Amino acid sequence: MPSLKDLRMRIDSVKSTQKITSAMKMVAAAKLRRAQEQAEAARPYAERMERMLGSLASSMTSNEGASPLLAGTGKQDMHLLVIMTSDRGLCGAFNSSIVREARKMISELQADGKDVKILCVGRKGWAQLRRDYASVIVDLIEDVGRQRLGFDDAQGVANRVLEMFEAGEFDVCTLVYNTFQSAISQIVTRQQLIPFAVDEVEAAMDEESAAVVYDYEPDETEILDVLLPRNMSVQVFRSLLENNASEHGARMSAMDNATRNAGEMIDSLTLNYNRTRQAFITKELIEIISGAEAV
């Protein structure tokens, strides 16, 4: 039976934990709003880029001489997975769901006899994966967008991937990240980055814009050579933004749960405290009365 003082101390400690979690929830909510606005603001560029790529790709009749970023290297032996997680924890199942998907994908690929390399963005995923896959982790990029997620951050990641691709270190590159659905639901997404999946873009284009025949200045191939790496950065940027919004959403709901749990715990501890206090008073009264009777 804990003493009254013990109970009081426990209630106080849970109360201060609750204060922390509710403050974290508030911070996450503010950051989530900012992240959503940012994702919203980045959309026009990505859309227009996609439209341009779509019309370029449909005007390229043959794949001959096309950049390997578009056509692939002709092999599929070496896969690079870019695993995007957060740098900090306390955000529910956000990181572990990405890592679970990554593990599943790695074992699928390895079962097919492919080689896998991993590039980690964010410390948390790296910490979980390095136990089992230390030998295939190429690098860890951390503190991405710590202050404010900018396009430069995305470009850094994209350039790293591009460098590796040009050095012939892999054939296929896939991004694994969380797509933001709402504060309580994030969807783990795989997205193939290299070779770029043009079919999807073309399918997304409406017929009207596909019918326009563009002039190109300089020519198609030269524009594609510049546009494709650019598009890669845009894709990476978009996934970073999605991931960022998801992280804050996940943290917000995790902290909301924690705050509620702490509330319940305080209630039950307070009840316990009051019962013990009453029992203590009753016991003292009995002692006094029976002492008086004995005299």
Next chain:
Amino acid sequence: MAEPFSFELVSPEKLLLSDDVTMVVVPGAEGDFGVLVGHAPLISSLRPGVIDTYNGDKVEKRIFVAGGFAEVTAERCTVLAEEAVPVEDIDASAAEERIKAANEAISEADKDTARNAAETELAVAEAMLVAGRGN
């Protein structure tokens, strides 16, 4: 007077400008070109330079872009810029700093990719300085 059409300037982070204009002059990779309403569909890459938007006969806005792409159709013109600064906000000393930094990067670069990147940066910074001087 020419009819207005819609012009959009987009950076990866946000939509910078969406406006009705009568003419735009865009620094294309193979020379500046002017766009009026009803222009033939065109996709062009850009070199570092200044975009001028016209409303009527006078220049409305002058914006420096560090490169990117332009998509022109009969009823709109969209510029995907990498870095865009209004000309009046260009800081000449900052541009000079960038030129210096880029020159150092070129002399220190040990790989071709790094040198190319530094040379591009130098071209951007120089174009920025020239654009800023026109004030």
